[in-house]
Amino acid sequence: MTLHRSWLRLLLLAALVAAPEEQAAAQAGTVSTARIVALAATKTGKLTMGVVSGGTQTLASITDNTTNNFPTPVVIQTQWDLNPGQTGSVNLIGWFSTPAQALSNGAGTNIPSSRMKGKLTPGAPAPTSFPATFTAFTQNAVGGIGSAGGSLRLFQISISGPNKTATRTDNLSLQLDLTGAGVLPPGTYSGTLNIEAVTQ
């Protein structure tokens, strides 16, 4: 009985030792299902714009039936970092929200945006297009920016490799052209010109 039990123990031990080797041999070369890890890193386009100076424009004395130039320009800095394959142009738009009431004296007399004019003295490089002479704020919105009949595209510049990243500074001169207008009642006429850049 003792000898028989000893043999049994040896056989069991041998079986236990041999079993893992056979299993290891069986798993070699087996591969799991391929899994993918989706990687995404986005660099968003950047478009910023700010008024450097001239954020308040004042005409101390309006003269009827002639042009009245504001003495100093609005200095505007526009910056962008864009993909030229994804952007056609950068546009700077100025507009009055209510064109019929661009400026108002608060007593019922309004100056429409057709009497407000702007011209741009562009920084480098020259834009594709810009109002080089005083032009009324009577254009329509561009790319959803602006108001119908109360806007003026201050510049449009095409985006390509060389200027996909740029900072530019432009001077916007403003004029109140009362030529042909009726006599304005004396008073202070105030309004807000909105400026915003948009890509197209």
Place this chain on the structure above:
Amino acid sequence: MKLPVKSALLGVVAAVTVGTTSANAQVGLTSSLATVNINAVKSSVLSLLINSGGTQNLASLTDNTTNNFASPVNVTTTWDLNAGSNVVLVGSFGTPAQALASGTNFITSTYVKGKVSTGTPTTFTAFTQNAVGSVGTAGGSLTLFTQSVAGNLANTRSDNLDLQIDLTGHANLVPGTYTGTLNLQAIVQ
């Protein structure tokens, strides 16, 4: 083998789709909004211009009668207002008791008269009225016209002021050259 091919195709389709989306991503990109405050001031205007007759001469004064100056003072008054009831033109002497003087001899404003055929005193009237508002002197003034500006806030008008020295009843003047200054000024009331 078929499954990897399908996966690869799906990957290509996905890549194309992503590419299309990002191609449009930078259209319509906007900056923040900036504003420019605009103020334009139109000041009220009330101006007076002497077109002619700024110097009036009487070559020969005659005592105890009226002495008319030969030509009128032509004045243009212009206003551009946003409020007010009337524009008033006032003539006055700074010191009524010495409207004109020749040394220590004086002609008072009582003896100086004016008329404006298009204005208020259409007959010769002495400069003995009081000031209008802040314009004029007490007892040495004459309102030359009062123009309502209701519905007429911007306008201009020209008038002729005729002057006279009326020495009727005045003691004989000491011979000499009598000079003085008549002030003209308009005021809104």
